[in-house]
Amino acid sequence: MEGAARLSGVNELPTPTWNYLHINDVPVSVPTGAASPSYPPAEKIPGGTGPEASAWLSRSADARESVVVTHGQRRERPVELTVGGKDDARIRDTLVTLCDDSEADVVVVARSDRDGDATCGSRLRLDLARGARAHVHVYVAMHDGYQYIDDIGAALADDASLDVHYHLLGAGLTVCGLRTENVGFRAAVDVDVRYLCRGNQTLDMNYNLRLSGRKSTADLNAYGVLFDNARKTLRDTIDLVRGGKGAQGNENETVLLAGDGVVNKSLPVILCDEEDVVGNHGATIGSVSEEQLQYLRARGLDDQAANALFARSVIDSATSQAPTAAARDAALFAARRFLGDDAVDDVLDASGVEGKEEA
């Protein structure tokens, strides 16, 4: 029988703040089952969830994969990494190496077939050589008994680019961390986060975008809606490291608080150890205003329908951008949970996707 251990320093802030704010990290308990040896090739690139969570994922992984895309090649099929489903691995540890000027899509999907109390995760390391391009999609849509840990670390050489699209559509506890390291000259990182959280779900995110290369850029946009008693923490750090002259980082967050019991914590940070750099931060955080609700009412939407519209917008984005059938099914699972069974066909219809949901 498995015991439980508490991981420390998970999603830890690069520069801790007051402890009483309870935002410096997130407490995570994980099962202490049989652990396999660590996966050495990926150790040189740190992940966003921190060393302890990353090491635990690596030790506990029941599926390991190393993918290499050779010089100048475009990998036609995405690297598909699904966890949590009946025939899926529980925890994956993956290294994707993109050689010079190569390109690949990576799709991580965390899903569950039925309610349970499992811990699932993915540890993904991306090693991008000069001019390489990686497009990562992360979909999380699980039952409330699950906790999911997503750990991404990426190194980008000169002129490499990484875009990461998160659709975080619910699990009992979702922990997401992303860290970029050794970012080269003119390398670019683009992170887009869409999330929904309801009931007593918790979502904890830590994005640490370190820009060390001259003229490197990072953009982070987060949009989400919190319902009921959901709790969300977003730590987004743009770290303008010494040597990265001309680097630019932008972070922007919009969160709608659509429940009386929600807890929303945001900690945007711009660290600067270099001159001639630009860092911008913007945030819109708040309840849906009475003026906005009145506009929606005047278009025939009562307050319940308005909340459904906010959820629907995230789910429409998840469905229309889904790069694989598994990602689309995760989006439809969320559609059912947030909008009801009747909405699934309409979401499919509106996304322009032909065919019905897979069994």
Next chain:
Amino acid sequence: MSDLLSVSGLTAGTEDKTILHDIDLGIEAGKSYVLMGPNGAGKSTLGHVIMGDPQYTVTSGTIAFEGRDITSETPDKRSLAGIYLSYQAPVEIPGVPLYSFLRTICQKRPELKMTSRQFRQRVNEVCEQLSMSTDYLTRDLNVGFSGGEKKKVEMLQLLLLQPKLAILDETDSGLDVDALSVVSRGIEAYRSTCDGALLIITHNTRILERINVDQVHVMVHGNMVSSGPSSLIDEIDREGFAKYEAMLAQKAQGELA
């Protein structure tokens, strides 16, 4: 012919101030009305009270739509019944793409339900009619839109929803000549495709040049002071509202005496 909308003895305002005084207004199906008056006359307030905006309280009088008293009904029910208010300053809603919004508000109306393909086709047609790029559809509702673009979005909704009564609250304000022409085209299209009734709230006359107006109402200081044929528009254009302000003052003096 019975009225589509019937406002009788309506007095309404905010918590601390009465804005509308004993207003009577009848609107027949398929006809066009203009509500004119100087700034602060209460024209927009009347539009919002008809729509059921909760920031205003009705202290006396009734609003009936298709013979049914809707005075205490919520705005969403009034909208679904067929009343549309085009906002003077449409709100921005971050995170909600325009297309998702349009799809949702149309889906709420059983008479407008259609397949995704039909809906996309319809939206594209209307966008073309309004010289509006379909790129707007993927952007968040009104976020970062110019004043003219926001008014086009109001027209886009009007043409998709095809309400029985459209109240256009100063849809012409802040528009340049080209945008005004587009909005006028939208209004014409609404009138020709669904024969809906129009109540145009304005205090200038340019937007009315291309519309066949059946009746003009004039409001001053929250009072309905005059009604007449479309020739009133030219008269007001020439002479302004001074005459109507004097009429109201005279009436008030008479009541005092």
